[in-house]
Amino acid sequence: MMRSLYSGVSGLQNHQTRMDVIGNNVSNVNTIGFKKGRVIFQDMISQGMRGAARPTEELGGVNPMQVGLGMTVATIDTIHTQGSLQSTGNTTDLAIQGNGFFILSQGDKEYYSRAGAFGLDEGGMLVNPANGMRVQGWEAETIDGETYLNTASDTSDLFIPVGSKDPASATTEVELACNLDKRTPEILPGAGTADTREGTWTIDKDIYDSFGNVHKMTISFTKNPGVNNQWNVSVNVDENGENPTNTTLDIGAENNADGTFTMEFDNLGALTAAFDAQGDTITEGNLLIPVSFDVIDSTPGADGAPIRQTLNLNLGEVGSYTNTVTQFAETSSTKAFRQNGYSMGYLETFQIDSRGVITGVYSNGTNRSLGQVALASFINPGGLEKGGESTYMATINSGEANIGPSGIAGKGKFISGALEMSNVDLAEQFTDMIVTQRGFQANSKSITTSDTMLQELLSLKR
Numbered sequence: 001m002m003r004s005l006y007s008g009v010s011g012l013q014n015h016q017t018r019m020d021v022i023g024n025n026v027s028n029v030n031t032i033g034f035k036k037g038r039v040i041f042q043d044m045i046s047q048g049m050r051g052a053a054r055p056t057e058e059l060g061g062v063n064p065m066q067v068g069l070g071m072t073v074a075t076i077d078t079i080h081t082q083g084s085l086q087s088t089g090n091t092t093d094l095a096i097q098g099n100g101f102f103i104l105s106q107g108d109k110e111y112y113s114r115a116g117a118f119g120l121d122e123g124g125m126l127v128n129p130a131n132g133m134r135v136q137g138w139e140a141e142t143i144d145g146e147t148y149l150n151t152a153s154d155t156s157d158l159f160i161p162v163g164s165k166d167p168a169s170a171t172t173e174v175e176l177a178c179n180l181d182k183r184t185p186e187i188l189p190g191a192g193t194a195d196t197r198e199g200t201w202t203i204d205k206d207i208y209d210s211f212g213n214v215h216k217m218t219i220s221f222t223k224n225p226g227v228n229n230q231w232n233v234s235v236n237v238d239e240n241g242e243n244p245t246n247t248t249l250d251i252g253a254e255n256n257a258d259g260t261f262t263m264e265f266d267n268l269g270a271l272t273a274a275f276d277a278q279g280d281t282i283t284e285g286n287l288l289i290p291v292s293f294d295v296i297d298s299t300p301g302a303d304g305a306p307i308r309q310t311l312n313l314n315l316g317e318v319g320s321y322t323n324t325v326t327q328f329a330e331t332s333s334t335k336a337f338r339q340n341g342y343s344m345g346y347l348e349t350f351q352i353d354s355r356g357v358i359t360g361v362y363s364n365g366t367n368r369s370l371g372q373v374a375l376a377s378f379i380n381p382g383g384l385e386k387g388g389e390s391t392y393m394a395t396i397n398s399g400e401a402n403i404g405p406s407g408i409a410g411k412g413k414f415i416s417g418a419l420e421m422s423n424v425d426l427a428e429q430f431t432d433m434i435v436t437q438r439g440f441q442a443n444s445k446s447i448t449t450s451d452t453m454l455q456e457l458l459s460l461k462r
Contacts, residue, residue: 003047003069004450010070011443014041017073018436025424026433033115033390034422035078036429042074080381083114083423085415092118092126094352095420098412100375103155103403104133104391111391112376112384112401114420126158126358126373131389134158137356137373147369149357151405155374158358164347166362168212171341173288174205175314176219178333179326182269186225199223201332207237208341209295209309215245217291219313221263221334229265229327234258235313237293245293250310252280261289263315265327270319289313342366352416356406375411376401 018039028034050065085095094116096102101112111133119129126135136155140147185199201221206214217237224230236259237245249256256276264273274289275281282288291313294306316324325334345364352358356373378384383398394401406413 003067005447007068007070008443008447008450010044010072012440014071014073015436015440015443021076022429022433022436025429029422029424029426031390031422032117032419033113034424035080036424038077038079040074040077041071043068044070044072078382079423081423083420085418086421087418089417091351091417092120093417093419094118094373095415095418096412097415100377100411101392103136103374103376104128105136105157106133111387111393113391115390116419120160124160124162126160135373137371139371140369149369149372151372155403158371158373160350160358160370162347166345166364166366166368168208168210168344169341170210170309171207171311171339173312173314173340174207174217174336175338176325176334177316177323177337178335179328179330180221180231180334181332182327182329184223184332186223201334203335205336205339207311207339208343211297212343224262229267231263232260233263234260235291243296247291247293249276250290250292251276251282252278269326269328270321271316271325272318274315284318286317287315289315352414354413356414372405373414374403375406376403377409377411
């Protein structure tokens with residue numbers, strides 16, 4: 001009789017625990033990155049009344065006879081299914097689509113979270129503004145002017161230097177492309193100036209010196225009189241400027257002081273060679289024409305001596321029709337479509353892509369990688385211990401954190417300007433609430449019924 005009382009008590013206590021978990025799920029229905037809990041019950045030990053017996057020649061086997069002594073909580077699991085994504089439009093808000101956790105640092109301690117409501121603090125660190133924990137990732141490294149992200153190194157705090165300067169960079173290459181019209185009439189010597197006479201194609205392109213000053217490069221293409229498939233090219237920097245820049249070409253060992261050279265095409269319109277008046281010729285690979293000009297530092301206190309700057313005029317690859325100058329019977333469209341110099345600029349804003357790469361946008365039009373957000377994954381995410389404030393801590397059963405970039409080793413991807421909502425399903429929770437209430441009522445009924453039976457037993461003496 002007493003066993004039924006204690007079985008009912010265990011049922012009441014553990015259904016209360018289940019109701020506690022359901023109540024926590026419902027209370028966090030709008031908590032970003034929250035993962036719902038689930039309670040699993042199992043029966044407790046059973047008291048043996050009779051053991052089992054094996055069959056004999058005369059009788060069959062006998063099953064054991066046991067009376068259960070109640071139930072207990074087997075596990076309280078954390079269900080790490082994907083939550084819905086809510087768009088916020090805030091650049092620093094991040095959601096993870098797929099597996100993985102953000103890594104947050106508090107001193108030497110590391111925490112893991114799915115809540116990506118981040119922001120910048122006064123020092124430019126990417127943090128969780130609710131508790132100040134710093135988001136971990138890899139900062140970009142600049143080597144010989146090139147930016148690299150070494151995701152094989154240890155993670156560190158992510159720093160976004162809003163308002164920092166991007167130094168000016170001199171133009172080192174100007175790329176040409178598109179077409180020169182094969183039907184262009186030839187220009188006889190003395191027919192007029194190259195800028196005004198019919199049959200010359202002229203293009204302009206802004207280029208930059210090492211101080212960030214803008215210079216105007218003018219390139220004129222004129223069909224070579226009496227020679228098929230050849231064009232004479234004249235290059236000048238600041239041709240009409242106040243300070244002459246002394247533009248020269250250096251295809252070979254000797255400079256071409258007048259800044260001219262000749263392009264040659266085959267009958268199929270593909271570029272084949274470039275040469276100057278001294279007979280220096282290039283016929284393979286990308287045809288790079290070195291162009292040099294003088295830059296005068298007009299800063300007060302400077303000595304005014306010219307600084308020689310050299311860039312490559314890239315005509316394109318020999319024999320190619322892609323991103324190169326061609327000669328077909330179509331309207332001339334050749335242009336300088338790209339140059340790699342720029343003036344000094346300030347970091348105005350930044351963007352985060354699906355790989356977690358943070359790209360800075362500068363006022364001079366350049367974009368540079370500033371860092372990359374790291375992701376941590378676990379063999380058994382259910383083994384993580386909740387640390388409060390929507391964070392988790394690694395345990396001996398979760399396994400060590402596997403830290404790496406998104407999209408590697410099963411890790412998910414980032415969605416910028418969005419947050420992952422709770423994965424709590426209210427319909428499911430309300431249904432579990434009803435079932436839990438019924439279980440609690442049934443266990444309380446077993447206790448009251450056992451009490452009534454004990455009262456009847458005690459009344460037998462009267």
